[in-house]
Amino acid sequence: MRRGRCTAARTRALAVALVVLGGGALAPVALQAADPAPDARFKQLLQQDFRPRGGAGMDRLEQDPVQKICTETHDRPPAGPREALQKEQLEAIRWPADGHFLGDWRAGEKVAQDGRGMTWSDLPGAVSGGGCYGCHQISPQEIAFGTIGPSLLQLGRKRGASPQMQRYVYGHIYDAKAYNLCSTMPRFGFSGALTEQQIKDLVALLLDPDSPVNRP
């Protein structure tokens, strides 16, 4: 969750470095700096070389403005469009009508464990999981966790479980791009992968004092 700020700081540091180096080679690509492939050729390639399967239709290859700017800037969008798009994403979050954010942490643990959903081999319309352990450390007893995202162990103990914090965590799971435009994390509510109840259960997993995440 703190990653947003870290990334922003790193972005600034990189921007400074770039100026110092006079725009030196930053691209992570190892070989020659090939010109980016022309738009028309690239779009044609996507259209001809992919095909719909299961629930994965060709519309998935079309980028929305967030995906587009993050692709074009290698996840380092300029401040102006970044803030405008983040605002747009924030406004699109559907907050729980009952005003409650904390669900059941036990159900949340199941959602966090379940990595299924949205692939062409999943049944269209089947309930998805969050697959959270793919990228995050969460409950201490689960040691098969990924490291693409930050560790969330003890999140509630470290950051508290105030209504503001609950709302922030709910929003972050619903649409991480509202807080950090080019975050690697999927927009689980925005994309329809997770339901309101599933997100509430995840908020409880992360913030409820009784959750294993927050036990001393």
Add this chain to the structure above:
Amino acid sequence: MAEVTGARAGAATHKALGVGRAARAIAAAWPWVAAILLWSGADTAMAAGGASDPVDAAIARYHEMLDEGNPAELDEMRGEQLWKTAAGPAHASLEGCDLGRGPGVVKGAYAELPRLFADTGRVQDLESRLITCMTGLQGIPESEIVAKPFSTDSARSDIEALVAYVAGQSRGVTMRVPVHDAKEKGAYALGERLFFYRAGPYDFSCASCHSSNGSRIRLQELPNLSTTAGAQRAYTSWPAYRVSQGLFRSFQWRLYDCFRQQRFPEPVYASDATIALTMFIAANANGAVYNGPGIKR
């Protein structure tokens, strides 16, 4: 992600290699690695926060155990038989197939693919080139070859066995994928663009998982394919025998299953898009010694 589906009873031929069977059993119990972690006392290290060396060490030990015997050898042998045996309506073997180093030259060919082929005017990876030879020399219809290019428990893919044989003939050869011709450069550029293209319900690109060092999904380490070192280490160990599936897997399969988990539509087998992406990764691996076929969890 959830690919630990258990050891396959169907892999009867692989029983010849006892080690392979043992390795499969290990992968079937991937949480077994977790057990090593506990023995290592890694739990306490992790409680201190974040990834830790004991985790990497345990995973490395697991890979060392796998390396002791690779059932891909059996796929290589089957592929060699297929290569040398007359087949198809034309009753021809593939021994006249030009993989880039001249007709019939298999040694070192994989380390220089993908490349531009003058006869087709296309940049081709190994698998698309095998299709060219199987259709052209043997008269096998392309539709038949691409209908089921990947092995399943019940049906082994011939093209994957051929891949095992050809790739094995580049073991110890330095990767020198040509990016000289305009079409080769074009393929590289398209592949690079595809690598960083974010789309789909989860906003993933290849780079989402493969452009940082030392990251994992669950306990699976992710190569950083945007760096020379990362691309070299990963590309030179594919194609590979996949222990958890009890099957040999080609590089086209690797891309196919990545796109599935990326929540994209299905990439067309041996299409220009998949070849371009292969070109990007393979050329980034240039200079490394090819060491496949590998063995993977």
